[in-house]
Amino acid sequence: MAEAAQTQKHGFQTEVKQLLNLMIHSLYSNKEIFLRELVSNASDAADKLRFKALSDNSLYGDDGDLRVRITIDKENRTLTISDNGIGMTRDEVMTNLGTIAKSGTAEFFGQLSGDEAKDSKLIGQFGVGFYSAFIVADEVTVRTRSAYEPAENGVEWNSKGEGEFEVADTQKSQRGTDIILRLKDDADEFLDDFRIRGVINKYSEHLSIPVQMWKEAVEEQKNDDGEVITPAQDARWETVNSGQALWTRDKADISDEEYKEFYKTVAHDFDDPLLWSHNKVEGTHEYTSLLYVPKRAPWDLWNREQQQGVKLYVKRVFIMDDAEQLMPTYLRFVKGLIDTNDLPLNVSREILQDNKITRSMRNGSTKKVLQMLKKLAKDDAEQYQGFWDTFGNVLKEGPAEDSGNRERIAELLRFASTHTDEQTQNVSLDDYLERMKEGQDKIYYIVADSFEAAKNNPALEIFRKKGIEVLLLSERIDEWLMSHLTEFKEKPLQSVTRGDLDLGDLDDEEDKAEQEKSEEAFKAQLERFEKALGERVKKVRVTHRLTNSPACIITDDHDMSTQMAKLMEAAGQKVPETKYIFEVNPDHPLVVKMQGKNDEEFAEWAQVLLDQATLAERGNLKDPASFVARLNKLMLNA
Numbered sequence: 001m002a003e004a005a006q007t008q009k010h011g012f013q014t015e016v017k018q019l020l021n022l023m024i025h026s027l028y029s030n031k032e033i034f035l036r037e038l039v040s041n042a043s044d045a046a047d048k049l050r051f052k053a054l055s056d057n058s059l060y061g062d063d064g065d066l067r068v069r070i071t072i073d074k075e076n077r078t079l080t081i082s083d084n085g086i087g088m089t090r091d092e093v094m095t096n097l098g099t100i101a102k103s104g105t106a107e108f109f110g111q112l113s114g115d116e117a118k119d120s121k122l123i124g125q126f127g128v129g130f131y132s133a134f135i136v137a138d139e140v141t142v143r144t145r146s147a148y149e150p151a152e153n154g155v156e157w158n159s160k161g162e163g164e165f166e167v168a169d170t171q172k173s174q175r176g177t178d179i180i181l182r183l184k185d186d187a188d189e190f191l192d193d194f195r196i197r198g199v200i201n202k203y204s205e206h207l208s209i210p211v212q213m214w215k216e217a218v219e220e221q222k223n224d225d226g227e228v229i230t231p232a233q234d235a236r237w238e239t240v241n242s243g244q245a246l247w248t249r250d251k252a253d254i255s256d257e258e259y260k261e262f263y264k265t266v267a268h269d270f271d272d273p274l275l276w277s278h279n280k281v282e283g284t285h286e287y288t289s290l291l292y293v294p295k296r297a298p299w300d301l302w303n304r305e306q307q308q309g310v311k312l313y314v315k316r317v318f319i320m321d322d323a324e325q326l327m328p329t330y331l332r333f334v335k336g337l338i339d340t341n342d343l344p345l346n347v348s349r350e351i352l353q354d355n356k357i358t359r360s361m362r363n364g365s366t367k368k369v370l371q372m373l374k375k376l377a378k379d380d381a382e383q384y385q386g387f388w389d390t391f392g393n394v395l396k397e398g399p400a401e402d403s404g405n406r407e408r409i410a411e412l413l414r415f416a417s418t419h420t421d422e423q424t425q426n427v428s429l430d431d432y433l434e435r436m437k438e439g440q441d442k443i444y445y446i447v448a449d450s451f452e453a454a455k456n457n458p459a460l461e462i463f464r465k466k467g468i469e470v471l472l473l474s475e476r477i478d479e480w481l482m483s484h485l486t487e488f489k490e491k492p493l494q495s496v497t498r499g500d501l502d503l504g505d506l507d508d509e510e511d512k513a514e515q516e517k518s519e520e521a522f523k524a525q526l527e528r529f530e531k532a533l534g535e536r537v538k539k540v541r542v543t544h545r546l547t548n549s550p551a552c553i554i555t556d557d558h559d560m561s562t563q564m565a566k567l568m569e570a571a572g573q574k575v576p577e578t579k580y581i582f583e584v585n586p587d588h589p590l591v592v593k594m595q596g597k598n599d600e601e602f603a604e605w606a607q608v609l610l611d612q613a614t615l616a617e618r619g620n621l622k623d624p625a626s627f628v629a630r631l632n633k634l635m636l637n638a
């Protein structure tokens, strides 16, 4: 080993220290995965080089056979994983092996509770990567040289995993990266050739890169008659895996186990996937897709800029990670790959962006994912519920993003509803349609800040009385969803807190006649309300939706809904002030009592009723102090 010069000491980024700590504690029972991670990094490095070499063949130098080699040194207790891939420059080493360059990492680690059992679940969401080397090693040395740099610009990185690492310049004749692990005392098993071969077979069998191990020379063996039974073999590098990319094989010949292990390698997940779909598409455009739905959400699912999980290959050559053109954002949890013969090898992101072939692959793959989810929902409601609880809120972005598949996505949505009054979102729109009352022509829903606020909103009273089911929505995304989901199977969706309530055929003639009568009788009172509330409301009218509450506020047909206004406010946008329609229940004892009050008292009562109704709908008041003062005054007078 050449003398390393210019050694510099550095501290790990805080998050790296936390990750190391967490990993060593959570993964001691699953040590072998370090090898999967390091071999898959080596394979990625080979993929990157192959891709760069498409436009600059000289990058290969005289070493064009890309491979990963694993060497065991029992005497020095080291295991070395070596690749001749793209390698790293000094700057790349500093960022890749000293920091975690993903936005939001600090917040992620902020969630750690210190409870090992709980925290170890988080590690699965994070993806373990290079640092998993420290599960089995008490010292790791990385010697690397970028394909763009000469031999003298090699870099040596070294760390004992205790908060610091050292970086030095070095000479490295061969391009690529060697990861040298000095194994811990309890990691003896990884000095065993047979054990390592087993791990490679398990995890790296279907990577498209050969993984090789050194095989000692074999002497010729003859039987007593002088016939050769074992021919002599020179010592050599032997390829341990099949090196055939899994997705190129026939579906019928691939076992579930193989699909699952392959998933772990491509997705850097160590849980099994929930579902997968492997398709060879023929016709105008030919491509193969292998798409997985994970069981667990990645830690950065809510970062819409997070990398997408679908890789693009052209003619078996890896082209790029996270090809965002291949999968819509609302399916960003899908992992896997698409391999096509129809694109040129030198395809760029720009070309991908506006390309017929990309569009066709994206449409086809989107449909495949939606289909496999639909099938799961049909075959296994419990597993589907698990999927929905994890990824439902991402899927809810779908109707806005992908109008072409709106109905297909809508079939996959699940809601809480007044059918059970439980918070679990397990009612599909099809369930709702099946339970619709005779004469009902709309799907009713309410959006509120919380499940309780939705469930207890006074606007539901008439629906409960008549036994009409209402969907109860209370996630942040729901208002956005409903503004793009206006009908399902030709039935319009209608908010119960918006516009005129016309229950259509659900109101019988008698109800209608009664309503008209009470409106007529209440005319003079309405005018008193209007005078008392003035500019605070858009209009005052008699309600048909309340049975137990004195009043409620309703958004007019074309005004912005309360929840949408809140969303926009939260996003820092200026929102025009919306005035509500104030609906009064003439039969409520409080309203009846108000009739005997003088104008001044009446006005006080009216203000309090409006504030109460606003609280029930918006969850807050612009001027809470005046509300409290008024209420206290009324209580004193009582």
Ligand SMILES: Nc1ncnc2c1ncn2[C@@H]1O[C@H](COP(=O)(O)OP(=O)(O)OP(=O)(O)O)[C@@H](O)[C@H]1O
Binding pocket: 041, 042, 045, 083, 085, 086, 087, 088, 096, 097, 126, 127, 128, 129, 130, 131, 177, 267, 268
């Ligand atoms: N053998 C290698 N050759 C070249 N670069 C490498 C090698 N191993 C790691 N790297 C670089 O270090 C970075 C960090 O690796 P690490 O395994 O921690 O994370 P990752 O592979 O990006 O993500 P994941 O969490 O999914 O594993 C890689 O993205 C890559 O740029």
